[in-house]
Structures are given as C-alpha cells and as structure tokens.
Amino acid sequence: EDQVTQSPEALRLQEGESSSLNCSYTVSGLRGLFWYRQDPGKGPEFLFTLYSAGEEKEKERLKATLTKKESFLHITAPKPEDSATYLCAVDPFAGGYNKLIFGAGTRLAVHP
C-alpha cells in the first residue's frame, strides 16, 4: 500500500536554529514527490517537486532533497514567518491518473 509518513509531528525552533523535516514514503512507483506549506485554515502552498533520487531544490531558506525511500526539507536559519505546517505528498503511478498521497504534516513553530 502506498504510504507517506512525516516526522516529527511538531517542531519548535528558535529563530536562526537550523533543522530538517523528514518524509518517508512507500510507493509502487514514483511520479513525483511534492512539498507544500500550509497556514492555518488556508490551502497548501506549493514549494517543490522532486522527481528522482539525488535531486535537490532550493528556495530562500528551504532546501529539499530526495532519496529512494525518503525526502528531507532542510530549513536554514529560520524566521518566525516560516512557522506553518509543512506537508509532503507523493504522486504514485496509479491507473493513468494523478493521486497525491499526503503525510499528516509537520507543524513548525519558530520563536524569536
């Protein structure tokens, strides 16, 4: 069964304290892995798409990496405005259509 597990469930950081979020996945075949940011009561905001093991992408203080079994979202010198829930999702090969399977997310709180 296709599955995504994110850890930790919640993370509290001091401003400037770098850390990493983990996304472990099990899929029969991977079309793509996605990272989203979600603020309370709002829709997910797209961050990155990764397609193959070894791929890396960066945007401001965020860097996403991908292996055959997991992905990491590295946050360098975070600021309070980075506080949000970060969602990981996979798009497995599934009968000719796209079906994102999400993890439960990591709630990040960055304190000044």
Place this chain on the structure above:
Amino acid sequence: DAGVTQSPTHLIKTRGQHVTLRCSPISGHKSVSWYQQVLGQGPQFIFQYYEKEERGRGNFPDRFSARQFPNYSSELNVNALLLGDSALYLCASSWVGTGFNFGPGTRLTVT
C-alpha cells in the same frame, strides 16, 4: 495571474442536507482534483477530472460526486451529509508540466 478560486469560503449545513462546492482552475489548466482535509490530517484524494471526465476516484462513498464543465471549472456535490463530512475541501488544478496548485478551500461544517 489568478490562482485557483473556490466558493463559498465556508458554509454550515445540517445532517442529511446536500451541498455543492465550486472550483475554478488556473487559466490553461485542464485538470481539477478534489481533496478532503480533516483537522490535523493531510488532504485525502477524492476525485480527478480532466476533459470533463472522471479519471480517478479515492476511497469515498457514492454520496460524493463531481463534474467538470467545458470551461474546466468543477463542482463537488455531497448528498446526505454526515457529521464526519465536516472538513476543509480543497480543489487543485494542474496540467502537463505543471505542479498541483491548490485553492484556498471551502470550510464545511455539518451540525
């Protein structure tokens, strides 16, 4: 460029009633997908539509249905509402070479 739009923003319904939620995709995107997000969980896939046909369906009962119109906008319909249908309903638009862009969601409360 306008992003994905959804309406209404939020609504309150009573058990047993019916609800219709609407979504307009990003211009040029021909595929629309619907997701249900219960508080504290990640979104769960309900449907994907493109070229006005259902292309995939998640593990949801037949009370959930959808359609896509010639302008690629979409409606999600839920009949015989249950308390457990209370959630944030998200629409995502996509097309070849794009990612999945989510709208702001519709917050449905069933009492």
